[in-house]
Amino acid sequence: MPHGALPLFPEAVEIAGPVHLFCEVVFDRPLDHAYSYGVPESLRDEVAVGKRVVAPFGRGDRQTTGFCVGVGNEAPSREVKAIAQVLDDEPLLTPQLLRLTRWMADYYMCGWGQVLNAIVPAGVKQQAGTRAIILIELVPEMLRPNPPPTLTARQQGVFDILAQQTDPVEVHRLASLAKCGAAPIRVLIDKGLAQRKKGRIENVELEEPATPDQSTRRSTAPTLTPDQLNVWAQLEPALREPGFKPFLLRGVTGSGKTELYLRAIEEVVRQGKEALVLVPEISLTPQTIAAFQGRCERVAVLHSHLQSAERGGHWRRIATGNVQVVVGARSAIFAPTRNLGLIVVDEEHEGSFKQEATPRYHGRDVAVMRAHLENIPIILGSATPSLESWHNAQRGQYTLLTLPKRVEDRPLPHVQLIDLRHDVHPDRRLHGLSPSLERAMDKALEQGGQVILLLNRRGFSTYIHCPACGHVEQCRFCDLALTFHRDRNICMCHYCGYETPPAERCPDCGQAQVKYQGMGTEKLEIEIKSKFPSKEVRRMDSDSMRRPGSHRRVLEAFRSGETHILLGTQMIAKGLDFPNVTLVGVINADLGLHRPDFRSGERTFQLLAQVAGRTGRGPRGGRVLVQTFSPEHPSIALAAVHDYLRFAEAELTTRRQHNYPPYQRLIRLVIRGRDQEAAGAYADRLAAAFGPAVEAAQKASSEPGELRILGPAEAPVFRLKGYCRYHFQLQSSSSAFLHQVLRLATPAVRPPKGVELTIDIDPHDML
Numbered sequence: 160m161p162h163g164a165l166p167l168f169p170e171a172v173e174i175a176g177p178v179h180l181f182c183e184v185v186f187d188r189p190l191d192h193a194y195s196y197g198v199p200e201s202l203r204d205e206v207a208v209g210k211r212v213v214a215p216f217g218r219g220d221r222q223t224t225g226f227c228v229g230v231g232n233e234a235p236s237r238e239v240k241a242i243a244q245v246l247d248d249e250p251l252l253t254p255q256l257l258r259l260t261r262w263m264a265d266y267y268m269c270g271w272g273q274v275l276n277a278i279v280p281a282g283v284k285q286q287a288g289t290r291a292i293i294l295i296e297l298v299p300e301m302l303r304p305n306p307p308p309t310l311t312a313r314q315q316g317v318f319d320i321l322a323q324q325t326d327p328v329e330v331h332r333l334a335s336l337a338k339c340g341a342a343p344i345r346v347l348i349d350k351g352l353a354q355r356k357k358g359r360i361e362n363v364e365l366e367e368p369a370t371p372d373q374s375t376r377r378s379t380a381p382t383l384t385p386d387q388l389n390v391w392a393q394l395e396p397a398l399r400e401p402g403f404k405p406f407l408l409r410g411v412t413g414s415g416k417t418e419l420y421l422r423a424i425e426e427v428v429r430q431g432k433e434a435l436v437l438v439p440e441i442s443l444t445p446q447t448i449a450a451f452q453g454r455c456e457r458v459a460v461l462h463s464h465l466q467s468a469e470r471g472g473h474w475r476r477i478a479t480g481n482v483q484v485v486v487g488a489r490s491a492i493f494a495p496t497r498n499l500g501l502i503v504v505d506e507e508h509e510g511s512f513k514q515e516a517t518p519r520y521h522g523r524d525v526a527v528m529r530a531h532l533e534n535i536p537i538i539l540g541s542a543t544p545s546l547e548s549w550h551n552a553q554r555g556q557y558t559l560l561t562l563p564k565r566v567e568d569r570p571l572p573h574v575q576l577i578d579l580r581h582d583v584h585p586d587r588r589l590h591g592l593s594p595s596l597e598r599a600m601d602k603a604l605e606q607g608g609q610v611i612l613l614l615n616r617r618g619f620s621t622y623i624h625c626p627a628c629g630h631v632e633q634c635r636f637c638d639l640a641l642t643f644h645r646d647r648n649i650c651m652c653h654y655c656g657y658e659t660p661p662a663e664r665c666p667d668c669g670q671a672q673v674k675y676q677g678m679g680t681e682k683l684e685i686e687i688k689s690k691f692p693s694k695e696v697r698r699m700d701s702d703s704m705r706r707p708g709s710h711r712r713v714l715e716a717f718r719s720g721e722t723h724i725l726l727g728t729q730m731i732a733k734g735l736d737f738p739n740v741t742l743v744g745v746i747n748a749d750l751g752l753h754r755p756d757f758r759s760g761e762r763t764f765q766l767l768a769q770v771a772g773r774t775g776r777g778p779r780g781g782r783v784l785v786q787t788f789s790p791e792h793p794s795i796a797l798a799a800v801h802d803y804l805r806f807a808e809a810e811l812t813t814r815r816q817h818n819y820p821p822y823q824r825l826i827r828l829v830i831r832g833r834d835q836e837a838a839g840a841y842a843d844r845l846a847a848a849f850g851p852a853v854e855a856a857q858k859a860s861s862e863p864g865e866l867r868i869l870g871p872a873e874a875p876v877f878r879l880k881g882y883c884r885y886h887f888q889l890q891s892s893s894s895a896f897l898h899q900v901l902r903l904a905t906p907a908v909r910p911p912k913g914v915e916l917t918i919d920i921d922p923h924d925m926l
């Protein structure tokens with residue numbers, strides 16, 4: 160590279176000699192562009208795209224860590240400063256991940272550096288689980304030194320060993336091979352015969368999957384059913400050739416979707432490629448993991464409670480191509496595979512794929528984009544697809560694959576609705592169990608079956624109120640009622656974690672008789688134990704599952720038959736496959752129905768379908784009893800007859816009427832501040848900026864865009880974690896137009912100090 164051809168740097172920059180290399184750096188800030196820097200001579204060999212660098216940035220040129228996203232020798236038009244340091248030995252990101260994250264930054268409207276910083280695990284950045292080592296090698300020209308150096312016998316011994324090696328040797332190993340201390344090695348270095356090199360070795364024990372022996376492994380693959388064969392005939396060709404092909408696999412619970420994922424994975428692994436499987440965190444049960452490990456070798460499981468060293472170890476193992484199948488929750492979509500052949504997103508409708516912190520991405524949507532960028536097939540699977548994916552399949556964006564029946568012609572369980580308005584207990588009080596459900600439990604248990612009960616609310620009582628003055632105990636920081644937890648004798652806010660001891664008397668009127676009302680899983684557990692004293696009952700919710708391993712223990716006790724009744728929150732609704740469960744009871748199907756959220760009906764339908772799917776999985780069949788105050792609500796009535804198609808049709812009609820997704824794209828802006836007035840004033844200023852922005856966007860684009868702006872309004876939960884919150888909903892049929900308007904409007908009005916603006920693209924949280 161000719162040195163003179165490129166400009167020198169201004170004096171302000173402390174670089175010795177001419178600079179002819181530049182790099183682009185993004186920082187962990189909400190900025191929409193990269194910054195150019197010069198690369199000093201000393202860092203030329205080290206700098207690379209995908210490594211982190213330290214560079215002067217922002218006010219006061221503070222040395223700041225960022226990601227290098229470009230290297231080139233074309234000088235930027237402006238004067239630039241120089242990077243000070245390169246932090247990583249190897250790039251942390253593959254070219255594919257760089258492209259994917261670039262897209263995420265654009266689409267989710269956040270900084271590229273923010274995305275990169277979020278997706279590279281801390282354990283990778285800190286090189287947790289590795290140890291720095293010193294390697295020694297001969298200076299290449301000194302292999303046959305002339306004249307031969309004068310060396311002592313010890314030094315000569317070290318020299319001879321080094322001369323025999325093809326690779327550099329770790330310093331301690333060299334000393335032990337040469338049976339010497341550090342001194343002779345140092346002498347060789349001082350004489351210019353040998354040199355030091357920096358290296359790193361893995362220092363973490365990864366939990367290696369217990370590899371079942373080959374015989375059991377292969378024998379577990381069943382012969383496909385005719386329906387599965389039908390689906391396979393459409394999948395297989397797509398796996399054999401390159402190309403982005405999205406599939407939506409809708410198969411009722413127990414129809415054998417997992418079996419098809421496994422076949423597809425085996426196929427791409429056979430081709431020497433890797434497969435990536437996303438599942439919701441709560442479905443990452445030992446059973447699910449065993450299904451993959453039983454059929455594939457070299458499976459890495461990425462769950463959220465990995466230690467950072469383990470996570471780092473997995474990441475490096477994946478990056479070096481040592482893993483064939485990656486199974487994990489949302490963030491596993493960023494696994495640094497080299498040669499990806501397939502992505503599977505199981506339970507694609509699950510809300511937990513959406514991340515509720517910057518970058519606010521949806522794991523399924525990012526998965527589809529990744530498949531698109533890598534030009535590979537992707538399978539989205541669900542018994543109850545999200546209406547977004549369903550709509551995409553309807554209009555031909557995705558290929559629809561269907562498994563209409565359970566394997567071995569097992570019937571879907573019979574679902575009976577219990578109208579809580581009529582099915583009342585003789586004592587006229589509201590119990591967790593209606594008389595019908597109690598009788599059904601008696602019968603199921605008597606016949607040796609097991610029972611699952613769903614109550615999607617944890618704690619003991621879900622609100623505490625004073626019958627005298629009507630006061631309801633609220634969180635100090637949120638407009639939300641506190642939940643009483645009897646285990647810990649504490650009142651708690653489920654949103655911000657605020658805790659306070661239960662009040663002796665009403666804090667408002669002083670009356671002594673505060674009432675603990677509403678039923679959570681803790682209260683239900685007590686009722687069940689008193690009604691079925693001879694049965695083993697276990698509760699599964701995030702309170703009782705705090706300790707590591709508790710999840711596995713409870714499920715094992717249930718599988719072995721030691722536990723008769725398993726009750727819990729949605730944790731028990733998903734993915735469990737226990738053939739002996741002959742009864743599922745839903746304590747209150749209406750809980751999620753009346754939330755101020757356009758997806759509440761969809762979520763209710765999905766949850767009911769999921770939990771109903773937990774029964775009738777064995778030869779003994781099974782039934783479901785659903786307690787509700789609104790048996791005629793379509794989400795409940797249609798879930799009871801397992802009619803996804805009619806549900807989707809009805810729900811889509813409503814969505815279309817109200818301009819909600821999937822017909823329109825939705826962006827939610829949340830403005831929050833501790834000072835209500837400042838937050839409100841900013842919301843108004845932002846509102847005023849939309850008009851001109853829409854106009855400008857319309858002028859700039861060829862096709863006229865339309866946009867509906869709802870707000871500013873108080874958010875449904877106005878006070879949350881001590882902040883006052885206002886929000887906007889922006890709806891348009893064009894995602895590009897929405898983005899364009901926001902790009903024009905938001906930089907024009909920056910929030911004042913103490914006020915924050917959150918842009919949530921395709922929002923899920925509507926509170």
Ligand code: ADP
Binds near residue numbers: 381384410414418
């Ligand atoms: P889904 O993922 O659709 O809920 P699974 O793949 O878990 O369904 O299958 C449900 C049950 O049926 C599992 O126990 C599985 O081992 C079994 N199964 C799947 N495919 C077949 C098949 N072709 N023949 C026999 N059993 C099967």
Ligand code: ZN
Binds near residue numbers: 637652653
């Ligand atoms: Zn709170």
